[in-house]
Amino acid sequence: MILYYFRKYWWVVSAAIIALAFVIPYQVVLVLLFTQIIAVNLVSFRIRRYLKPERNVKSLRNLLVLEFKDLLESYGVSCDFPPRGDYSSVDLIADIFGEKTVFSIREGNDEIHNSEVQSLAASLPKHGAKHGVILVDGLLPIEAKRLAESYGLQFKRYQKYKEEVQERLSSNPNVCSVCGRLIDQNQKELCWKNSELLGGKTYCHEHFKEVIDKSKAETT
Template sequence: MSSNDVSSIITSSFLKGILMGVKILWPLWFLIFATVLIKILFHLWELRRLSKSGIKEIDQMDGLTFEKYLQSLFRNLGYRVERTAYIGDYGADLIVSKDGIRTVIQAKRYSGKVNIKAIQEVVASKAKYHCTEAMVVTNSYFTKPAIELAKANGVKLWDRDKLVNALLSIKKDTGLNDEINEIVVSEEQLADMDDNNVCAICGKRVTEKVKQYCLSNPQRFGGKVYCYEHQKNK
């Protein structure tokens, strides 16, 4: 047998082995391809869903604007809504009522996870505002200790996912987008009225109420103005 014949036999055996391997393993390759495709499609669907909800705009808001956003949201969800004072609110930002149930809400527009302090504050504010329920709403998520404390005290938690679902449930049938645009514009107009309405750290414009809050607490802020995010570090 010549060397050419040997090479031909080896090549033929190799190709047969590959074809047999493909034949045996094609279900596995199909499953891998299908899994990757499903993940890509889900990611695209999630991006479209988040874009429709307006959550990205919420991520850019300051704390006070977020409170006003939630005020409009809960009103469109059928609640009667009261806002607490921005200064000295005892850990409560909104009081909502529906079906005879009065709920105190703390709004947390965070970039990181909401910790246990928010739960402690909203629990303490329940009696102050004569509420039977308590809730914390955030554009972010909660730490594990916060979730455990909320469960132990019957505090309802709306994380980013629940907030998005609530937004999507009403945006088709309401003018929430227009209401929120008016809120944001009015906040910017207030800020433009005074060149001193800027954060001493990042230069971001703040509302008149945020400015007055900082100035009314000179021991904490040293007579300077800080945006909501940088107030937390003072």
């Protein structure tokens, strides 16, 4: 994220360097500007590599999409990007607690227009989604917020929603007692059948096996 902001606000750094011309030799200022040009190009190259095509990315508007995707997947939530050729405002599709949700994520002061709100609402049946969420890492435009709510969409600040999702996922009973990852219904039923050995707790497949093997070893 730091690299992304450095590339986006390179002009601020340039202005600061030029201002130094009042206190240091202009030759040093020229060297600093030249160094910054090289640095910005290197950062751009690294970001392009991070967003390489094999990640199945349709077209990321910002790195918050990847950040949010990584967060959800760390709890075992199944996520995916819209397929190529999908020109809607959908940035991410996630299956949370068995309910599919489509997300449109904006960073900083990137505006979200009414047409994008309508596009997200229209994409729900297309992706079989029950919920649509617009996340903005900045100000919430009142007009777009009202329009989103009229379509039954959620319009929230990115950081606040991220905290809400983390709390909801971590407190969910359908998670592994060790790693906190979501478990599906089949795994949950398997835990119920072995509740005596598991002490009434639920575990993902990996930790379920560890606990069962340990219990068997202690009884032999």
